[in-house]
Amino acid sequence: MSRHQRPRQSVLRPRRLAAPPLRFFLPLSVLVTLLALMVLRGMANNEVFHDEKVAVSVDKTTVPKSVLEGGPVVDSRGDKQDAPVSYTVPDKTVVLTFDDGPSTDWTPKILDVLAKEHIQADFFVTGSMTTRNPALIRRIVAEGHEIGVHTYTHPDLALHNNMRLGWELGETQLALAGVAGIHSSLFRPPYSSTADALDDWSWPVTKEVGKDGYLVAFIDKDTDDWKRPGVNAIVKAAMPDLAGQGEMILLHDAGGNRAQTLAALPIIIDKLKAEGYTFKTIGQALGAGSANTKVTGSTLWAGKAFVWATTFSVGLMPWLVVVLAVVGVLVFGRFALMLVLSLIHVRRTRKPGFSWGAPVTEPVSVIVPAYNEQECIANTLLSLAASDHPIEVIVVDDGSSDDTAALVEEMDLPMVRLIRQPNSGKPAALNTGVAAASYDLIVMMDGDTVFEPATVRELVQPFGDPRIGAVAGNAKVGNRDTLIGAWQHIEYVMGFNLDRRMYDVLDCMPTIPGAVGAFRREALHQVGGMSDDTLAEDTDVTMALHRAGWKIVYAENARAWTEAPGSMSQLWSQRYRWSYGTMQAMWKHRHAFFERGPGGRFGRIGLPFVALFMVFTPLLAPAIDIAMVYGVFFVDPYKSLLAWFAVLALQGFCAWWSFRLDREKAWYLITLPVQQVVYRVLMYMVLLQSWITALTGGRLRWQKLRRTGEVGLDVTTTEAVQS
Structure with missing residues (x-):
C-alpha cells in the first residue's frame, strides 16, 4: 500500500454527510411547489382528501x-x-x-x-x-x-x-x-x-x-x-x-x-x-x-392568490401529464435502445476473430495532467510502469502547490518525463503534453486514475482502423466500497458504459472520458487540440472530432480505475461542472445539426440524444417521484407504488444486464432503489442550477476535488482476477 493510501471504508458505514448547502433549497423548493400545485389541483377536482365515509351514531346524550x-x-x-x-x-x-x-x-x-x-x-x-x-x-x-x-x-x-x-x-x-x-x-x-x-x-x-x-x-x-x-x-x-x-x-x-x-x-x-x-x-x-x-385588504388578496394558484394548478396538470408521458416514453425508449444496441455491440466486438485491423504495436505517449495530486500520482505512475505496451509517460504538473512534482521526481521512473508549468488549467496541461509527446498515438488519463497492465494496449488497438480518430475507454470506480462509491459504480457501469456501447453502434459517441481516452495526434491537430472554451474539454473535443469526420469507438477492455468523489458535496461539484460543461459544448457545436457528412450525422443523432438523455430527461425525471408521492397519499397507493416499482424493476433489469456485460458483481445493485431516487433528485438539482448559471450568464470555475489516494494497484489486480 502506498504511503498516501488510506483504508477503504465499508459500504455499510457511509461517511457522515454535511448539512445540505443553500444551493439545494431552490431546486427542492421547485419540487415542493410542484407537489403543492398537484395537491391544489387534486383539491379543486375533489380527488385529494376525498372521503365518502359517513358516521353512524344513535346516541344523543350531549345534544340539547x-x-x-x-x-x-x-x-x-x-x-x-x-x-x-x-x-x-x-x-x-x-x-x-x-x-x-x-x-x-x-x-x-x-x-x-x-x-x-x-x-x-x-x-x-x-x-x-x-x-x-x-x-x-x-x-x-x-x-x-x-x-x-x-x-x-x-x-x-x-x-x-x-x-x-x-x-x-x-x-x-x-x-x-x-x-x-x-x-x-x-x-x-x-x-x-x-x-x-x-x-x-x-x-x-x-x-x-x-x-x-x-x-x-x-x-x-x-x-x-x-x-x-x-x-x-x-x-x-x-x-x-x-x-x-x-x-x-x-x-x-x-x-x-x-x-x-x-x-x-x-x-x-x-x-x-x-x-x-x-x-x-x-x-x-x-x-x-x-x-x-x-x-377587503389582505383577506381579499389572499383569496385571489389562492384562486389564482388553484386555477394555475388545474391548467398545469394536463401539461404535467404530457411531461410525464414524454419522460416515460423517453426512459423506456432509452432502456430498450440500450439493451438492443448493447447486445449488438457485444456480439460484434466479442465475436471470435474480431479485430479493428492490424495489431497496433507502436509506442504510445501517455499524458498525465496533474494538479495537486500528491495522494494519487504514485499509484498512477506505478500502474503505468506495469503496462504491457511500450509507452512514454509525460506528467504535466500544472502549477501544483503540493508535493506532486517532487513525488514524480523521487520515483525516478525511466519512462516518465516531468514538465512543470504555471497553473493554466487542464486543457492547457494536456496540450503541453501533446506538444512534448514523441509518438503519434496519445493516451490521456487523469492524475487520480490507475490503469491495468493491458489498458494501454487495449485502448490503442482500434487505431488499426485508419478511420478511427479517438477511442473511449472503460472507466470504473475504484473506491466503490462506500455507499456513495457504490452508487457511482452503478452509474458508471449502467449509465456511462452501457451508453457508450449504444453510442458506439450509432456512431455518435458524445464523450471520451478524461480518465481513459486515446487520440491520433493528427486528429487532435485537425481540431486545434484541447479547448478551454468549456468546462467539459473531453466532451468538447469529442464533438469536434465528429464534426471533423473522425470515427470514435468504445474499447470495453481498456479499463481504468478512478477515484470517485467521496462525499455528496464533492459529487455535486463534479456533476455541476460536468452538466454545465456539457451544456457549453452542446451550444458550441449546435451548428453540427445543419452540417452534412459525419458531422451532420452526429449533429442530428448525437446532439439530440445528449440533449434528451443528459439534460432534459434528468431535469424532468423527478416529476415521476413527485407523481408517485402524490398518488400514494392522495389517489391509489397500491397502483402508484406498483407503477413506481415497475419502473424500478425495469431499471434493475437494465442495471443487471449492464453489470453482466461488464462482468461485474451484481451485489452492489442492492443499493439501486435508493440510488435511483437520490441520483434523480441530485441530477435535477445540478441541472437546474446549471441552467440558472447559463441563463444568467454566470461563469463556473474549475473546482478541484479532494483526493485520498484510495485507489491503488491492489484494486486493478483484484478486480482483474474477479473479471
Whole structure:
C-alpha cells in the first residue's frame, strides 16, 4: 500500500454527510411547489382528501333538547355556546337551499328558473366547485342569492378532527374571497339533514363552527332528489306537513344528473305560491340581513392568490401529464435502445476473430495532467510502469502547490518525463503534453486514475482502423466500497458504459472520458487540440472530432480505475461542472445539426440524444417521484407504488444486464432503489442550477476535488482476477 493510501471504508458505514448547502433549497423548493400545485389541483377536482365515509351514531346524550326540538337554524356563537338557540322559518315562508354546487351543467339552469320566478335562494357551495366555477359564484351573488359554506371536499366532519374542520372552512372562505370578494357566516355540514338527527358525533361539529362565528343551517324537508326518485316524488317531499308551516327545503344543483330536480323546481314553486307562500333567503327569513359580507385588504388578496394558484394548478396538470408521458416514453425508449444496441455491440466486438485491423504495436505517449495530486500520482505512475505496451509517460504538473512534482521526481521512473508549468488549467496541461509527446498515438488519463497492465494496449488497438480518430475507454470506480462509491459504480457501469456501447453502434459517441481516452495526434491537430472554451474539454473535443469526420469507438477492455468523489458535496461539484460543461459544448457545436457528412450525422443523432438523455430527461425525471408521492397519499397507493416499482424493476433489469456485460458483481445493485431516487433528485438539482448559471450568464470555475489516494494497484489486480 502506498504511503498516501488510506483504508477503504465499508459500504455499510457511509461517511457522515454535511448539512445540505443553500444551493439545494431552490431546486427542492421547485419540487415542493410542484407537489403543492398537484395537491391544489387534486383539491379543486375533489380527488385529494376525498372521503365518502359517513358516521353512524344513535346516541344523543350531549345534544340539547332545545336543539333537537327546535328549528333548522342553530346558533351556538359566542355566549350561546352553553345555551344554543334554534330558529325556525316563519309561517308561510319557504327557504330553497341547493347543496354541493355550483356545477356548470345544472346551476345555470336552476338560476334561470329562480330568476324567471323572481326568487332568491341559498346555495351551499363546496370550495372545490367554487374554484372550478368562479363565474357561477359571481352570478349567484350578483342575482341576490345567499351563499353558505359546505366545506371544501365534502367529508363527514364528524369523522375528522378540528384541524381538518378549520382547514375545510378556511380554504372554502379563501375561495369565496378570491372568486367573489365575500365571506359567508352560514354553514351546512355535509351529510346532515334535520336538526333532530343531530347526535353525539355530529353535535361537536356544530358547536365548534359556532365558536368560529357560523350559523348552522339544517333543513325541514329533504326531497332526496339526489336519489332521482322521480319528479312527482321530489315535489311531494317538498310540500309542508302542516298547512302554512314555514320550511327550509333541501335540493341539489350538483353531484350528478339533476334533470329531475330541474323539472320539479318550477312545480314546487307554483304549488307553494298557490298556497300563499313567499320565498326568502335564510338571512331574510330570520330578519338578520345577508349572511354574506364583503372582504377587503389582505383577506381579499389572499383569496385571489389562492384562486389564482388553484386555477394555475388545474391548467398545469394536463401539461404535467404530457411531461410525464414524454419522460416515460423517453426512459423506456432509452432502456430498450440500450439493451438492443448493447447486445449488438457485444456480439460484434466479442465475436471470435474480431479485430479493428492490424495489431497496433507502436509506442504510445501517455499524458498525465496533474494538479495537486500528491495522494494519487504514485499509484498512477506505478500502474503505468506495469503496462504491457511500450509507452512514454509525460506528467504535466500544472502549477501544483503540493508535493506532486517532487513525488514524480523521487520515483525516478525511466519512462516518465516531468514538465512543470504555471497553473493554466487542464486543457492547457494536456496540450503541453501533446506538444512534448514523441509518438503519434496519445493516451490521456487523469492524475487520480490507475490503469491495468493491458489498458494501454487495449485502448490503442482500434487505431488499426485508419478511420478511427479517438477511442473511449472503460472507466470504473475504484473506491466503490462506500455507499456513495457504490452508487457511482452503478452509474458508471449502467449509465456511462452501457451508453457508450449504444453510442458506439450509432456512431455518435458524445464523450471520451478524461480518465481513459486515446487520440491520433493528427486528429487532435485537425481540431486545434484541447479547448478551454468549456468546462467539459473531453466532451468538447469529442464533438469536434465528429464534426471533423473522425470515427470514435468504445474499447470495453481498456479499463481504468478512478477515484470517485467521496462525499455528496464533492459529487455535486463534479456533476455541476460536468452538466454545465456539457451544456457549453452542446451550444458550441449546435451548428453540427445543419452540417452534412459525419458531422451532420452526429449533429442530428448525437446532439439530440445528449440533449434528451443528459439534460432534459434528468431535469424532468423527478416529476415521476413527485407523481408517485402524490398518488400514494392522495389517489391509489397500491397502483402508484406498483407503477413506481415497475419502473424500478425495469431499471434493475437494465442495471443487471449492464453489470453482466461488464462482468461485474451484481451485489452492489442492492443499493439501486435508493440510488435511483437520490441520483434523480441530485441530477435535477445540478441541472437546474446549471441552467440558472447559463441563463444568467454566470461563469463556473474549475473546482478541484479532494483526493485520498484510495485507489491503488491492489484494486486493478483484484478486480482483474474477479473479471
